[in-house]
Amino acid sequence: MSGPALPDFPWDSLTGARERAQAHPGGLVDLSVGTPVDPVPELLRAALSGPAAGEPGYPTAHGPASLREAVVASMARRFGVPGIDPAAVLPTIGSKELVAWLPTLLGLGAGDTVVIPELAYPTYEVGARLAGADHVRSDGLTAAGPARVRLVWLNSPSNPTGRVLPPEHLRKVVAWARERGAVVASDECYLGLPGEADPAPRSVLHPEISDGDHTGLIAVHSLSKISNLAGYRAGFVTGDPELVSGLLAVRKHAGMIVSRPVQAAVEAAVSDDAHVAEQAARYDGRRSRLRAGLLEAGLEIEHSRSGLYLWATGDEPCRETVDRLAGLGILVTPGEFYGPAGARHVRVALTASDERIDAAVERLGAS
Incomplete structure (x- = not known):
């Protein structure tokens, strides 16, 4: 087969x-x-080998409340995104697995379309293929034509170009997707590396983009780049509480769980900005x-x-x-x-x- x-x-x-x-x-x-x-910063190495390393039981897919609360605080402090519900935070095994499996986890399949950037990280296309869905490359809002768009990927700053999408573009994408009942997933792997961009890169959850309403929006974050934790496979997803709850339910059944020591390292990483x-x-x-x-x-x-x-x-x-x-x-x-x-x-x-x-x-x- x-x-x-x-x-x-x-x-x-x-x-x-x-x-x-x-x-x-x-x-x-x-x-x-x-x-x-x-x-790897010593602070994070210490967290990995700390008390969590000696816990013999299974970790939870949702992670401890302290981790989720630390993520909420970091999103507000680092990226100006207030008011995230800690229940709407979910640790992931890095970000690539979430990118690859998100269309499947959202229930997409034949007849559905995923919109990916014209220049895109290859895993966006792979994720659509794994789900049996179609994909369209487009940086605009009309190229999908009559297709049944269920998911739109954003990536700013971009891999591979380093391009930063202006707030007005992000707002248009969110409005376009909401009119069609599509989910917007923003891969924010590089958001913590703003470089020389002016204005600074924005999260799709930022009030300037979302109007404070996270309905239909998911932000995917990785600690591989900003915290040198690629070897730990450490990331998280947050946004629409209903969407995150659905992802959690599937991941609990599928055993897609971040190890407890890595969860501790994630908590330490998002708690330290230096x-x-x-x-x-x-x-x-x-x-x-x-x-x-x-x-x-x-x-x-x-x-x-x-x-x-x-x-x-x-x-x-x-x-x-x-x-x-x-x-x-x-x-x-x-x-x-x-x-x-x-x-x-x-x-x-x-x-x-x-x-x-x-x-x-x-x-x-x-x-």
């Missing part, structure tokens, strides 16, 4: 470029994947240096003021840019991974050590 038709895992196609880059005398500078390289500011400053410095190097090498940068990536073009097919940079020992991601509109761009991640970023900048300047 075969499962749903899924695309090939795109990063598998980078083997040749990786081997070429690894052969560089100065070694590989891997800017192809947004995986953290900086240390380590987030420190990590964001690291990425801001890397963004500035790497942007200058790419510009000096003749590439153009679009958007890329926030988040974790630079969206660059050499005005040539993206694989040619990948190969050219691989010759300098620098591995980047072809823009085609994120949709047809990325065919002449590459995504350059900021997730390398300062030493490796500086090596890349030096090579770009000499190219």
